Amino acid sequence: MKSDGYRDLSFWHDSVDDDLTPRASLPGNTDADVAIIGGGLTGLWTAYYLLRQDPGLRVVVLEKQIAGFGASGRNGGWCSALFPASPAALERRHGHRSAVAMRRAMVDTVEEVGRDALAEGIDCDYAHGGTVSFVRSAAQLVRARAEIAEAERFGEPRTLRDEQAVLDPACATLHPAKLVRGLARAVERRGGVIYERTAVLGWRPHQVRTRRGTVSARTVVLATEGYGATLAATHRSVLPLYSLMIVTEPLPDAVWHAIGIEHGQSFTDFRHLLVYGQRTADNRIAFGGRGARYHWGSSIRPGYDRSPRVFEHLRHALADLIPQAANAAITHQWGGPIGVPRDWHASVRFDPVTGIGSAGGYVGDGLSTTNLAGRTLADLITGVESPLTRLPWVNHQSPRWEPEPLRFIGANLGLLAMGAADAEERLTGRPSVAAKLVGPLIGH
Helix, strand or coil, X not given: CCHHHHHXXXXXXXXXXXXXXXXXXXXXXXXXXXXXXXXXXXXXXXXXXXXXXXXXXXXXXXXXXXXXXXXXXXXXXXXXXCCCCCHHHHHHHHCHHHHHHHHXXXXXXXXXXXXXXXXXXXXXXXXXCCEEXXXXXXXXXXXXXXXXXXXXXXXXXXXXXXXXXXXXXXXXXXXXXXXXXXXXXXXXXXXXXXXXXXXXXXXXXCEEEECCEEEEEEEEEECCHHHHHHCHHHCCCCEEEEEEEEEECCCCHHHHHHHCCCCCCEEEECCCCCEEEEECCCCCEEEEECCCCCCHHHCCCHXXXXXXXXXXHHHHHHHHHCHHHCCCCEEEEEEEEEEECCCCCCEEEEECCCCEEEEECXXXXXXXXXXXXXXXXXHHHHCCCCCHHHCCCECCXXXXXXXXXXXXXXXXXXXXXXXXXXXXXXXXXXXXXXXHHHHHHHCC
């Protein structure tokens, strides 16, 4: 793919102030202290914090395409405190104290991303405005009140505005491609080396094999997220589920005033088949959602990034949620895979015996979680005991996904169930029975 071809990946890539020219590939066999597989936010934050802790480390990042090629550069731009497993699910598994610690760490991470971006001169349109979750039916109001009650149990504020919307302050919006591309440059300024167009073939303790040579390293970090499904060793550790997005033309300030969304605010509602949006720095609506089917064998292909059926669903969903945007022109459409672990529980792991670490399983909530993962991995790798290394996601092991055809059937039935749950609620006006049955299977 030529450098200008990378602009077609998303609106974010098309609007970043960067020519997207690939860096040099690995020139041959080399040595490092830490070899990181994956040039997205997990890998780059890990490299960044390692080099902050120990500037003398030799850190190498290996990326098959370019830094920020995957979900790190294509997401909805929500830097939120959301974690794939809900606070209640974390409490059931790990206890109340650990669930509170995890939630507080995520809330702190929202501001940590902004601080780091400012410190490194990364102009990524970071604006901390919170999330507005619209309440659009009696059934959604039930879930809104339940969310507020759960937040209060964990010591967090939520505001229910005239029974029309809930405001969660723990979210910022940003331009993800500006963040990940700027972070890559920050890593290089601190002495890290990023090799792009370098496909990894496999790894073992202290060694990573690529098509262009072998990297020998004391520590190996796996930071591939959904793309881990394309590698034999992690094929069933993560399921690549596609999320798609559209972006409108810029809207006048008067329209935004009528909508009631400020700069820095993200928005959604309480439906089951997730949608998410933000007001961009240049007054567009960036809007996305689930609904694209899972593909047999966990395959990932460029053609899956665009689904006319899902794009049409998103257009209708946006017009229904934000009527003022019904006639806005759509300028960009794209998608990409997110990583889903079998128990919908993200994790950070490090084995000091083998020297292999990993992080991922964010289920689309990775824009902030990657930062927490990078800080945590840096502590684990350097042997620093900290509150981060005691969080409940550290060394959590998710079960593997079932083999095909069970994986294909289960994943797509789950998507159908969420769509059916929304239809059920529109028909009955009551909370969905189907959603209650499926909820525990998706981290709730």
